Amino acid sequence: MTSQTLTQMTGFSANELSKMGPLDIVFSEDQESFRKKVREMLNGFRSSPFKIRLKTKKGETKWALGTVSSVTYKGTSSVIGSLVDITGYKRISQSLQKQSFLFKKLCISLRDGLI
Numbered sequence: 001m002t003s004q005t006l007t008q009m010t011g012f013s014a015n016e017l018s019k020m021g022p023l024d025i026v027f028s029e030d031q032e033s034f035r036k037k038v039r040e041m042l043n044g045f046r047s048s049p050f051k052i053r054l055k056t057k058k059g060e061t062k063w064a065l066g067t068v069s070s071v072t073y074k075g076t077s078s079v080i081g082s083l084v085d086i087t088g089y090k091r092i093s094q095s096l097q098k099q100s101f102l103f104k105k106l107c108i109s110l111r112d113g114l115i
Contacts, residue, residue: 010054026053037066042070049067064087
C-alpha cells in the first residue's frame with residue numbers, strides 16, 4: 001500500500017511505487033544511513049524521526065521526516081512508515097544559511113576595509 005502523500009511528494013503513481021523498493025526513491029549515498037535509522041527505530045533504539053532525501057520522478061530532490069514501526073496486518077508482520085514533507089523548510093533553511101554566510105563575509109570585508 002502506498003500513501004497519497006508519497007505519490008504527491010515523488011510524482012510516482014501508487015502503482016509505480018508498489019513495484020519499487022523503498023530504497024529506489026532514496027538517494028544512493030543516503031541508503032546506508034536510511035537502513036541504519038530504520039533498523040534502530042524498528043528495534044526500539046530510536047524514537048525521533050529522521051531526515052531523508054527522496055528522488056522524485058522528475059529527478060528533483062525532496063526532503064522528508066520519517067518514522068517506521070512494526071505492525072501486524074492481516075496476520076502478517078509488516079512495517080508501516082510515515083513521512084512529512086519538509087522540502088519547503090529545508091529550502092528556507094538553506095537560503096538562510098547562504099544569506100548568513102554572505103552577511104558574515106560582507107561584515108568581514110567592511111571591517112578589513114576600515115582598519
